Amino acid sequence: MATKASRSAARFMMAPAVVLLLGWMLVPLIMTLWFSFTKYLPLRGDSIDRGLDWVGFANYSRFLSSSSFWPSVQTTLVMVGGVLLITLVLGILLAILLDQPMWGQGVVRILVIAPFFVMPTVSALVWKNMLMDPVNGIFAHLWRFFGAEPVAWLQDASLSSIIMIVSWQWLPFATLILLTAIQSLDSEQLEAAEMDGAPVLKRFWFIVLPHLARAITIVVLIQTIFLLSIFAEIFVTTGGAFGTRTLTYLIFQRVIDSQNIGLGSAGGVYAIILANIVAIFLMRIVGKNLDA
Amino acid sequence: MGQIQLKQVTKSFGDVQVIPPLDLIIQDGEFTVFVGPSGCGKSTLLRLIAGLEDITTGHIEIDGQDATDVVPAKRGLAMVFQSYALYPHMSVRKNIAFPLRMAKLNQVEITKRVERAASVLNLTDYLDRRPGQLSGGQRQRVAIGRAIVRDPAAFLFDEPLSNLDAALRVGMRLEISELHKRLETTMVYVTHDQVEAMTMADKIVVLQAGVIEQVGTPLELYHTPRNTFVAGFIGSPKMNLMTGGEAAKHNAHTIGVRPEHIDVVESGGQWQGTVGVAEHLGSDTFFHIHNTGLAETLTVRAIGDVNLKHGDTIHLAPRVDEIHRFDADGLRIA
Numbered sequence: 001m002a003t004k005a006s007r008s009a010a011r012f013m014m015a016p017a018v019v020l021l022l023g024w025m026l027v028p029l030i031m032t033l034w035f036s037f038t039k040y041l042p043l044r045g046d047s048i049d050r051g052l053d054w055v056g057f058a059n060y061s062r063f064l065s066s067s068s069f070w071p072s073v074q075t076t077l078v079m080v081g082g083v084l085l086i087t088l089v090l091g092i093l094l095a096i097l098l099d100q101p102m103w104g105q106g107v108v109r110i111l112v113i114a115p116f117f118v119m120p121t122v123s124a125l126v127w128k129n130m131l132m133d134p135v136n137g138i139f140a141h142l143w144r145f146f147g148a149e150p151v152a153w154l155q156d157a158s159l160s161s162i163i164m165i166v167s168w169q170w171l172p173f174a175t176l177i178l179l180t181a182i183q184s185l186d187s188e189q190l191e192a193a194e195m196d197g198a199p200v201l202k203r204f205w206f207i208v209l210p211h212l213a214r215a216i217t218i219v220v221l222i223q224t225i226f227l228l229s230i231f232a233e234i235f236v237t238t239g240g241a242f243g244t245r246t247l248t249y250l251i252f253q254r255v256i257d258s259q260n261i262g263l264g265s266a267g268g269v270y271a272i273i274l275a276n277i278v279a280i281f282l283m284r285i286v287g288k289n290l291d292a
Numbered sequence: 293m294g295q296i297q298l299k300q301v302t303k304s305f306g307d308v309q310v311i312p313p314l315d316l317i318i319q320d321g322e323f324t325v326f327v328g329p330s331g332c333g334k335s336t337l338l339r340l341i342a343g344l345e346d347i348t349t350g351h352i353e354i355d356g357q358d359a360t361d362v363v364p365a366k367r368g369l370a371m372v373f374q375s376y377a378l379y380p381h382m383s384v385r386k387n388i389a390f391p392l393r394m395a396k397l398n399q400v401e402i403t404k405r406v407e408r409a410a411s412v413l414n415l416t417d418y419l420d421r422r423p424g425q426l427s428g429g430q431r432q433r434v435a436i437g438r439a440i441v442r443d444p445a446a447f448l449f450d451e452p453l454s455n456l457d458a459a460l461r462v463g464m465r466l467e468i469s470e471l472h473k474r475l476e477t478t479m480v481y482v483t484h485d486q487v488e489a490m491t492m493a494d495k496i497v498v499l500q501a502g503v504i505e506q507v508g509t510p511l512e513l514y515h516t517p518r519n520t521f522v523a524g525f526i527g528s529p530k531m532n533l534m535t536g537g538e539a540a541k542h543n544a545h546t547i548g549v550r551p552e553h554i555d556v557v558e559s560g561g562q563w564q565g566t567v568g569v570a571e572h573l574g575s576d577t578f579f580h581i582h583n584t585g586l587a588e589t590l591t592v593r594a595i596g597d598v599n600l601k602h603g604d605t606i607h608l609a610p611r612v613d614e615i616h617r618f619d620a621d622g623l624r625i626a
Contacts, residue, residue, distance in 0.1 A: 191344050192377035196391035196438070197365035206390070210381040 029272075036060070036265035043259045052262075059266035068250055075159065076246040080227045082163040083170060084220055090167075091174030091219070092212065098175070099182050109179075116172040120232040127165045128154065128237050158242035165233050170226075174219045181215035182208065214285075221282035228275055247271055294355065294368075294445035294478030295320045296341060301350035303336055303502075310336055311502035313350065318446075318480060318495075320355075323472050325481045327489040328499035328525070334482045335450055337499070341480065342371050342448050354445060365394075370439035371448040374455065376431045378423040378438075384410075385419040388437045395442070409437045412471075429460045436471070446478035453488065465491060486526055490514070498522050520622040523548045529578060529593070531616070534586045544617035544625055551578065551593040553614035556600075561607035565590060567600050581606055 036059055038052035046052060063069060098109060115123065131138050132153035140150035153161040185208065193203045231248050238244045240253060251271060255264030296318040303311040310333050318324045326334040339345040341352060343364035351360050359367050370391075378387050388409055392402045410416045413433040423431055432452060439447055449468070453461045469492050472479050483489055489496050490510045498505040498513065498521070506518040510526075517523035523531045531548045539547045554563075556579070565584035570577060577598045581590040592608060600606055617625040 186375060186377060188373045188375050188377035189379060192371065192373055192438075193379075193390070194344070195342060195364050195369070195371045196442075197394035198390075199365075202394065207379060210379075213381070 032265045032268050032272075035261050036269050038262050040261040040265075041259060042261065055262065059262045060269075063254075063263055063266045063270065068245065071243070072245050072247045072250040075243060076228065076248070078159060079163055079166070079230065079244075079246060080224055082160075083166045083227055084223060086163065086167040087170045087174040087223065088216060088219065090171055091178050094171070094175045095178035095182050096208075098179055112175055113172045115169055118169070120169065120230075121236055123169055124165055124233040124236040127161075127168070132161060154237050155242055158238050158244045162230075162233055162237060162244055165237070166227065166230060169233075170223055173223070177215050177219050178212060181212050185211050217285050218282075221278060221285060224278050225275060225282065228271070228278070247274075295353075296446060296478065296480070297353040297356075298341070299351040299353065301340060301352065302348045303333075303340055303345065304348045309348075309502070311340070314502070314504060316497065316504065316507070318478060320478055321476050323469075323479045323481065323492060323494045324497060325483060325489040325493035325495070326497050326499055327483055327486055328505075330484055332499045333502035334484075334499050336502075338371075338448050338450055338480060338482045342369055343367050344371075368442075368445040369448055370442050370444035370446075371450065372432075372435045372439050372452045374451045376423075376435040376452075376455075378431060378434055380423055383420050383422055384415060384426070384434050384437075387423065387434055388415075388441055391438060391442045405441050406437075409441045412440070412474075413437050428456050429464060432456065432464055433467075436468070440471075440475070444477070446480060449479065449481040451482055451484070453483070454485075461488075468492065487528060490526070496526075498525060516624065517548075517616065518624050520546055520548065520618050523616055523618070529591045532587060532590050536586075538586050539617075542615060542617055545620040546618040546622065548616040548618065549610050549614065551591040553611045554590075554592045555609045555611065556592060556594045556598060557607045557609045559607055561609040563590075563608040563610065565606055565608070567602055567604045567606050570601055572597060579606060581608070584608075 035052075037054060037056060039055045039058075040046050040052050094112065098105070098112065102108070118126075129137070134140055134150050134152040137150075137153075139153065143150045151157060189207055189211075190203055193207050198206060229248050230246065231252065234240055234244050234246065234249050235252075240249045245253070247267070248271065251264050251267040254260050254267055258264075298314055298316045300313045300315060301311065302309060302313050314337070326337060328334050336345060340347050343359070343362065347360065351358055353359060354362075354367055354369070379390065382390065385406055388406045389402050392405060397405075406419075407416070410419055413436060415430070415433055415437055418426060418430060418434075423434065426434065435452070452468075453464055456464060465488060468479075468481075472492075481488075481492065493510055495507065496510055496513055497507050500521055505525075506513060506522045508516075513522060513526045517526060517531075520533060524533060527550055529551050531550045532554075533546055533548045535546050539545060555561075563584055563586060565581040568580040568582045568589065570579050574597065575595075577594045577596070577600075579592045579594065579598075579600065581592060582588075584590050590608075592606075619625055
């Protein structure tokens, strides 16, 4: 399949998709870069038609020196780290559980995938109004049933609540990838370890976990890329209040709430750099995985 | 020490009984081979001894101690798996050391034992490699190394050579036999290849559908097969089994003659037929003969290069005292 003719035919047929994709990505990217170096405040009368003032790196330094910047980076890291930790630990446990032969395995597996199909906005609303509402939420009823004072989740434990919601959405993804990895483990290796005198926990630690290492890296990297851009869950629940303002949300506020497009664009460029660092690692590891 | 005794052992998977009540003694230091066609329960039997499967009823004794409910790790047995089951993320050294680490030996003792095992198996140069960087034969040796460091009471081998190519298989067969001579430890070896069984075993256990058909030394099985199944299974090429008129002449329901016990003669001879396929190996020639009126095909071995080809008529003289006789139930008539 690798003759000269077939290769040029392949290039020819791929061209429309590549051109479309490039246009789709390059135009916004270049505009963001351009805006980030200009003073662009639409409410003060700035517009592209009249020409924007070039301000150099002023937006970049202002974005960095803002008192909200470092807290937002910290919030982002806590959120991404928290979600990763929860989805990995629960994902491994669930994957082991689903790997056991049991009645109704097929149905259970489909049920496990279900949260992944719910739109982020919808699931955040469901959690906010059905589960976490301090008056009528299920958790509130549960707390009262045991005689405890209901927790105002999204005010008093706002970041943890959002981590919980996002983890619930991403757990199926982690579980599925880890489940396929566990299923590919040679059962004779576990039996050999059993003969070698390794009890259950040591078999998990010395055989299963190293076998899952690659799947875990993939889950971490793919999730990190998507979690860095979490937005809907924050917008719907806290609106960035109570210490839930991530970097993504900060950029949104700079552009929409403050109507400072130049400043927001500079933040966007920082986010692009951050995401690309992660993406490079991801490509290398996934690429290595595909070669092997 | 490593005497293994099975007493009335049965195994069922659900409603299916794969091993009906079975008794067997494996003596200390013996090289015992379980042989039989695929699906005969030989691997299951090995896994029952190892403790990887629970027996349904009966008892297993190791060195006179009841081991029926003892966990695999505490039975003092080491197993070599068909897929080798090496730990891919560990170096050869760590693979071999794994059972010792689990037994919480100190580091000095572990290093000493690993290096001794490695030198016995010619693995010293490969200790820091990963299993993925080794050839099939080397992986096999690592698997054996992981078994011998523990000084087990007995070794269990589950078709260990079936993933190797023919030349390597012959080499590893010799290595395992030599290892047995040197260690003098009990070995239980499962294979479907009767050549492996004949060449390696002190004692062969022939199994069919979970039932022991015969237990004996390789030559006992060759010379006095207890029934038609063992007669047909042991020996290569297979024994010729015939029923009908020819058998009746010998007062039997079935008679069997091995290909090497039929002589090719110029003329005369008791039987004759036409040559179908002639396999010339140089040292021997195997003829597959049709139209004998005895059986569909008759296999005959002639020593050296005999110049007969497809379609030729061949005259045969069976050695009368080498004819095995069986009754209607397939059992040997003495």
